[in-house]
Amino acid sequence: MKHMIVGTAGHIDHGKTALVKALTGIDTDRLKEEQERGISIELGFAGLALSDDLHLGIVDVPGHERFVKTMLAGVGGIDLVVLVIAADEGVMPQTREHLHICELLQVKRGVVALTKADLVEPDWLEMVRTDLKGFLAGTFLEGAPVVAISAVTGQGIPQLRAVLREAAETIEPRRDDGVFRLPIDRVFTIKGFGTVVTGTLWSGTVRVGDDVVVLPRELHSRVRRLQVHGQTVEQAWAGQRIAVNLPGVDVDQLNRGDLLVFPGSLTPTMTFDVSLALLKDAPRALRNRARVRFHVGTSEILARVVLLDREELNPGDETFAHVRLEAMAGAMAGDRYVIRSYSPAVTIGGGSILDPNPPTRRRAKASLLEHLKVLQTGSSGQQVERLLAQAGPTPISLDALRVSASVDETTLRRELARLVEGGAAMALGAKGDPGYIHRSHYDRVAGEILSRLEDFHKHEPLKEGLPKEELRSKLHQVGPVLFARLLQDLIETRHIVIDREKVRHFLHRPTLSAPEQAVKDRLAAIYRHAALRPPDLEAALTQAGADRKSGLTIFRRLVDEGEVIKIKDNFYLHRDHYNHAKELLLNHFTLHAAISVQQFKELLGISRKFAIPFLEHFDGVKLTRRHNDERVLYT
Known part of the structure; x- marks a missing residue:
């Protein structure tokens, strides 16, 4: 069934509510004050089935100038407007303001209802029709059907129904594949059920059981019950007037103007x-x-x-x-x-x-204006490419693009595929849920990686490379997915090499001079000869005859190459002695279930000063684990 939302518009006391009652049999003035004063104060709602396959949800808005705010809350989601003008008064101030509002909201179709036709002579009615042509000229209602009606006598009501059906059948229904959004226009509570919100479902679909969140307060709930025009349903579609029962949310926490969406789909x-x-x-x-x-x-x-x-x-x-x-x-x-x-x-x-979410740091005025011009008048492909270019090096998801791009999802997917195929964009991450990045950002970051490596090698020629995470930390807004893809591509194109989690330029070959190699050999010998009682690092550097800065660089190379093993800060062992100690410990566990600190000291012939950090190291590498005051083999 096709669902459309029709909104009334017009000056106070021109008969909008009476017209809705004549069409549907429903009096939308539900408040006692409205009935006593004879004017609409709040939004009213009614349903009208024009056929088995066409249903109209009608939003009746107040016409008083004090309630234009309420009127705006009602017409934001309409597909078709009925501009109501009393035949005995003609165009009045809120007639003009309501028409302006409908034009600003780009309501595409509408009809004009000349109400109270029973109160005027035919000649007067024709004169009003003539005046209306001038008033509506140049607006979206120019040439729209004008139906003279009387809510009292029923004159013109069948004709108005026919005109509404004809107009509604020419309007494309809202898309169900968009982001679920329900702007809330009414909040109330029902005894035994709790909080209920109503509104016009702008886009997407929603089912009973769906998790939802109310923005901007970030109030989480789930859909307990759904109603469409008073009928309980399991699912609702875009273009319907719906009521949603939200458990766990207090009615006092919600207001008209809040927005109901799926979690994570839209950021206020x-x-x-x-x-x-x-x-x-x-x-x-x-x-x-x-x-x-x-x-x-x-x-x-x-x-x-x-x-x-x-x-x-x-x-x-x-x-x-x-x-x-x-x-x-x-x-x-x-x-x-x-x-x-x-x-x-x-x-x-x-x-x-x-x-809807512009960057905090503003660009130069000229480039910003050009950017907005593309978003306003550019083709769908130009808009999508511009959004990717603006997003920077952070891959942007399809969900985020659906919010930022003023195109439907089918068009969005088509344009993204075209941009990726043409090389202007790249899809990163999981196949089913990729993020998209503009190629210019990818190329820029790739160039920055190579530049930073060249600079690093220039200042640290003896080091093999930069640790991967240290390199990523130097790149602004580059996340792990993009970084991993860049490294993979740069390896395949023979621009970089990764060895033991360190990244170096492909052309970089760290070599030591003869004096530096001599220092390295002396340091290795010092730790080899020290066995399980090594000197502290400063003493080793002095003994090797190295100045502190270059000596530390050379020593780190010994560690990187695995010839010297770090136990803890300032406690290093030559790998031969480390492996021997490890072998002794494992042999112990073939005969015993546990080992104490004292036993470990005696096993290796070392003092407590070395035994405690050594055991903690083995705990850290998951060779052993502490159990009470002893160590057992890690399992």
Whole structure:
């Protein structure tokens, strides 16, 4: 079945709620105050089945100027709008503001309902129709069907149903393969069930039992029950009005404007890069860094608008801007938003979110503007490649790209495959869940690795190479997956060599001069002759006639080559004596289950000073393990 969301729009007391009741039989004014005052204060909801394969969820919004904030929370997810205009009054202030909002949110289709047609003469009705043509000219409702109705007599209601069905059938349904997002527009509790949230399912699907999280508070729960238009279901799809029962979350922890998503699928932020258009009839220019009310999804957040190429934006003009929110929000590239002036609260403009999580460090203004231009008007391939280029050397996952790219998942996968095949991008990591990196970052980091190795060999010619993790720590934002791939590729292309976890340039051959080789030989001899009672390192260097700096480098080479074994700091043994001691210990364990410190001292003929660290070393290499005051063979 095809599901569409229809929203009402229009001035207060023009008959929106009465129209919904005439269409569906449901009075959406559920609050006592609404019924007493005869005006809508909160959002109202109703369902309308137009056929066996087409169901409309209707969102009825308040028309009073004080409740435009509530109206914005209701129309963010609609597919089709019914602009309601009373025939006896015509176009009024909130008629204009609501139409502006629908245009800013890029609602594509709609119809016009001329309500209270029973209260005016036919000539007056025709005059109103003529006036409407001028009012709607140049808007998305230019040429839209205009149906005269009366909620009292039923006039025009069948015709309006037919027009709604015709319009809905021409609209593409929302995609189910997108990121699951439910902007919350209502929160309440049901006795025996707990907290329930409702909203229009913007994208993706959700099932009973799914783990979910409420942003921006990061409140975790799972879907206990699901309802679509009052019917309990196991799964809901994009484009449906749904209610979700969330156990373990208190109703007081949630608000309209929160966002329900799957864990890890979307990260809330306090900054957006956006396109921004100021309405032609905005009361004044928008100054740089002006404080505004920022509406995205069902939320209203105070924010500052930083204009990127001017000090003020005049009515009717467009630009790019950086929005700094005063509270966290979750959004995706391509989401539409509306801004209203801080005081008085009047709708003044809006646009599209181009980058939902821009980098903290800003680029030069010219390059930033060019970047945003590509995100706004570039082809899908250009947008995806630009996002990879911006991401730096950190591989970006498909899930992250789905949030940042204003293209559907099928297109995203196709463009990524094309970029990888063409060599502009690389896929790293597991086949089923790779990360993607732009080739330029890969080439840059590969060059940096070779440059750092050359510099290291220049200053430390006697050392065999840099330890792998030390090398990675010198590379900014390079994670283990990319680093491993780079090393593998550089080995295969004969640029580097890795020996005993140390990386060196392929052309580097560490060689000792004759005097240095003599020092090395003397140090080896000193430790060979010392047996199991070695000197401390400083004494060994002095005895070998080496200055401290070069002597330490030569000594480390002995350790790297395995001729001298490190037991602990300042305690080294020649490998011959180390292996002999190890052999004696293993022979002991063929006859005995354990060995004490005293027995170990006597076995090797050494003092406690050497015995304790020696045993701790064997514990560390998992030859032995401590059991009470003795050592047993490690198993």
